[in-house]
Amino acid sequence: xxxxELRIAILETLSGIAPEIEAGAIVPDKLLRDQVDxxxxxxxxxxxxxxxxxxxxxxDADVGKxxxxxxxxxxxxxxx
Amino acid sequence: MIExxxxxxxxxxxxxKLLEWLVKPGDAVTKGQVVCxxxxxxxxxxxxxxxxxxxxxxxxxxxxxxxxxxxxxVLREAGESAADIEHRIESLRAPSATAxxxxxxxxxxATVPAPAVAAAPGPPRRVSPAARRRAGxxxxxxxxxxxxxxxxxxxxxxxxxxxRAGVAAAPPAPAAMPPKPAPAAATMAERAAxxxxxxxxxxxxxxxxxxxxxxxxxxxxxxAMGWLAEQNAGRPITDRLLLAPLLLKSVAAALRRYPEFNxxxxxxxxxxxxxxxxxxxxxxxxxxLVTPALIDVDRKDVARVNRELxxxxxxxxxxxxxxxxxxxxxxxxxxxxxQGVATVFGVIYPPQVALVGFGRxxxxxxxxxxxxxxxxxxxxxxAADHRASDGHRGGLFLAALRELLQNPAEL
Numbered sequence: 001x002x003x004x005e006l007r008i009a010i011l012e013t014l015s016g017i018a019p020e021i022e023a024g025a026i027v028p029d030k031l032l033r034d035q036v037d038x039x040x041x042x043x044x045x046x047x048x049x050x051x052x053x054x055x056x057x058x059x060d061a062d063v064g065k066x067x068x069x070x071x072x073x074x075x076x077x078x079x080x
Numbered sequence: 081m082i083e084x085x086x087x088x089x090x091x092x093x094x095x096x097k098l099l100e101w102l103v104k105p106g107d108a109v110t111k112g113q114v115v116c117x118x119x120x121x122x123x124x125x126x127x128x129x130x131x132x133x134x135x136x137x138x139x140x141x142x143x144x145x146x147x148x149x150x151x152x153x154v155l156r157e158a159g160e161s162a163a164d165i166e167h168r169i170e171s172l173r174a175p176s177a178t179a180x181x182x183x184x185x186x187x188x189x190a191t192v193p194a195p196a197v198a199a200a201p202g203p204p205r206r207v208s209p210a211a212r213r214r215a216g217x218x219x220x221x222x223x224x225x226x227x228x229x230x231x232x233x234x235x236x237x238x239x240x241x242x243x244r245a246g247v248a249a250a251p252p253a254p255a256a257m258p259p260k261p262a263p264a265a266a267t268m269a270e271r272a273a274x275x276x277x278x279x280x281x282x283x284x285x286x287x288x289x290x291x292x293x294x295x296x297x298x299x300x301x302x303x304a305m306g307w308l309a310e311q312n313a314g315r316p317i318t319d320r321l322l323l324a325p326l327l328l329k330s331v332a333a334a335l336r337r338y339p340e341f342n343x344x345x346x347x348x349x350x351x352x353x354x355x356x357x358x359x360x361x362x363x364x365x366x367x368x369l370v371t372p373a374l375i376d377v378d379r380k381d382v383a384r385v386n387r388e389l390x391x392x393x394x395x396x397x398x399x400x401x402x403x404x405x406x407x408x409x410x411x412x413x414x415x416x417x418x419q420g421v422a423t424v425f426g427v428i429y430p431p432q433v434a435l436v437g438f439g440r441x442x443x444x445x446x447x448x449x450x451x452x453x454x455x456x457x458x459x460x461x462x463a464a465d466h467r468a469s470d471g472h473r474g475g476l477f478l479a480a481l482r483e484l485l486q487n488p489a490e491l
Contacts, residue, residue: 044322
């Protein structure tokens with residue numbers, strides 16, 4: 001899976017959690033949760049869905065680092 | 081004979097539009113089964129039937145708006161004969177006997193002869209509200225949409241049909257999501273206005289009728305956060321615990337000691353509730369909020385409350401809440417979360433008598449053992465009904481909550 005495919009997979013997963021968001025409007029290096037107004041339960045549901053879709057393990061220590069779309073793409077790319 | 085009526089959909093909802101039946105005459109219904117979907121100003125709601133029986137006749141037609149209490153269907157109990165019941169249904173269909181006062185016209189208008197429904201082809205299918213909305217926007221016939229593996233027609237199924245039919249606006253761009261065609265703006269604006277209206281009505285009633293008093297307390301979360309970190313270090317992401325379930329559990333445990341904050345004020349008297357069902361305020365991104373309840377929070381462990389909260393939030397987003405969840409709350413908790421501000425003073429959701437608010441957990445200087453430390457602190461507030469309790473007891477309740485949060489492993 002290349003970066004573009006990964007980015008689309010992540011955005012699709014996000015749309016599943018928050019159908020109202022405009023995925024195209026997301027700025028990849030800005031804080032994701034500020035842009036899409038996800039609460040902590042939405043965010044965890046998103047990470048769990050991502051884990052289910054990509055098979056990427058996300059240990060607790062890493063959760064706090066995954067703050068932007070770019071970082072998510074990097075992280076998942078490294079761990080696929 | 082069981083009369084299946086439109087149940088309460090929460091204090092701020094007095095009517096609903098029947099969207100679809102999930103059963104047909106002759107179907108066996110078990111207690112707790114979702115039998116129809118009703119749309120309200122806030123969301124489409126799954127309505128359960130709380131009796132075992134066999135559907136004798138559906139008396140309301142999809143598309144009809146009905147008041148709470150309207151007769152929707154008649155079920156046959158075990159041992160009852162169909163002929164017997166048909167007789168009695170005839171009398172129910174008479175306008176004078178159709179529904180509670182004020183509802184007679186709407187319910188009578190909704191009456192539909194059973195055979196017409198029985199003749200509908202195939203078993204009823206589940207359609208998610210998002211799928212229904214999208215199909216409406218795109219002008220797609222839902223009957224022509226093949227459901228997913230679980231038998232439910234979901235948004236993706238509609239999109240698939242739309243794409244095949246060339247309805248979708250544009251092909252997917254390589255590095256981005258396919259742009260969504262603009263939603264029916266008028267419908268969404270109407271819905272938002274409708275939701276604002278029902279929230280306004282319920283809150284105006286609250287402020288008019290309930291003599292609120294307010295208390296606040298800063299609570300150290302050092303122990304709670306430490307416990308969570310310890311727990312989560314050994315858990316996979318699928319079992320990760322959030323702070324919210326600890327807060328909800330602490331509220332439930334404090335309510336066990338101070339029951340005058342758990343229950344309903346009705347007919348000029350406070351009636352404490354036996355069970356502790358905690359309504360959770362969830363703000364909707366399109367505007368407005370809902371407060372579906374987590375059931376029996378005091379009897380479930382933190383991990384279970386955590387799971388159920390995640391499921392509740394996901395189903396709220398997907399528009400898959402049940403009537404029971406929307407009307408069961410015996411108290412409400414509003415939690416601003418990490419993106420909120422320090423303090424929230426809530427408006428009580430009638431006929432409840434208390435609302436507990438949690439602000440954003442924040443690192444603050446805190447006196448510990450005669451010295452200063454930086455610890456995570458949260459402001460817990462209580463808005464309570466003076467007709468049911470006094471500030472002194474309210475203070476004890478918040479103090480109990482504070483102490484409970486210092487021993488998270490015990491929650």
